Amino acid sequence: MRNSKFQLMEKEMDSVLPMVCSIERNRERLSGMPHTVVEDMAVLYYLAEDKAAEGGKEAGKVFVTSDFLERWETDVKTIHAAAVKNIGKMERIVFRDIRDIYVDALMEMAEPGESREEIEAMVPENGKKLYAVGLKSGEYGAAVILNDGVRQIVAETVGKEYYILPSSVNEAIVISKEEDVTPEELKEAVCGMNAELPPELALTDSIYEYNAVAHEFRQAAEYIEETV
Numbered sequence: 429m430r431n432s433k434f435q436l437m438e439k440e441m442d443s444v445l446p447m448v449c450s451i452e453r454n455r456e457r458l459s460g461m462p463h464t465v466v467e468d469m470a471v472l473y474y475l476a477e478d479k480a481a482e483g484g485k486e487a488g489k490v491f492v493t494s495d496f497l498e499r500w501e502t503d504v505k506t507i508h509a510a511a512v513k514n515i516g517k518m519e520r521i522v523f524r525d526i527r528d529i530y531v532d533a534l535m536e537m538a539e540p541g542e543s544r545e546e547i548e549a550m551v552p553e554n555g556k557k558l559y560a561v562g563l564k565s566g567e568y569g570a571a572v573i574l575n576d577g578v579r580q581i582v583a584e585t586v587g588k589e590y591y592i593l594p595s596s597v598n599e600a601i602v603i604s605k606e607e608d609v610t611p612e613e614l615k616e617a618v619c620g621m622n623a624e625l626p627p628e629l630a631l632t633d634s635i636y637e638y639n640a641v642a643h644e645f646r647q648a649a650e651y652i653e654e655t656v
Contacts, residue, residue, distance in 0.1 A: 634647050
């Protein structure tokens with residue numbers, strides 16, 4: 429029979445989620461926090477309240493410190509595996525066409541009687557399909573790109589090879605490699621987005637790529653070098 433201490437630890441571990449941030453922008457903070465390095469990002473961990481599983485916004489977040497590791501008698505590798513698994517639960521995830529998100533926002537400001545079809549007609553098609561992926565809670569959602577199950581689900585819609593743009597710590601933007609866009613253009617777009625964000629919300633200036641066949645996620649730096 430499991431003792432109460434083990435049951436408490438197991439419950440807390442089930443509520444651990446990851447948050448990604450820039451190593452370069454957070455060196456001082458990272459020096460005293462358990463974290464994992466993934467490409468040029470650092471992964472921190474926090475405890476989510478139960479309502480986060482239903483897509484609700486947490487009242488507050490408690491980040492995992494070294495004290496937690498001692499209390500749980502575990503290590504960062506174990507915490508990382510649990511957090512990445514937890515964030516892949518589909519009830520947490522939002523994955524949508526950015527154009528649909530924009531139309532929804534316009535619908536909230538629409539005049540009485542104005543239909544969705546009329547609003548959609550006002551939003552031009554730019555020929556490039558962009559998707560946003562994150563958490564329903566709206567916070568720290570860019571970390572969903574750590575979960576390979578989520579990346580595979582994205583691939584079912586976007587295609588087997590795609591780029592991932594870290595638009596903020598809260599979400600990422602996905603675009604197929606088959607779209608008529610160069611890595612250099614994507615890099616410029618990411619830098620432009622980060623320039624408009626408060627420092628605490630900016631992730632990295634990098635772009636990433638994913639190959640669904642090889643299950644490979646990595647920084648796409650070599651493609652940028654080919655275009656300069």
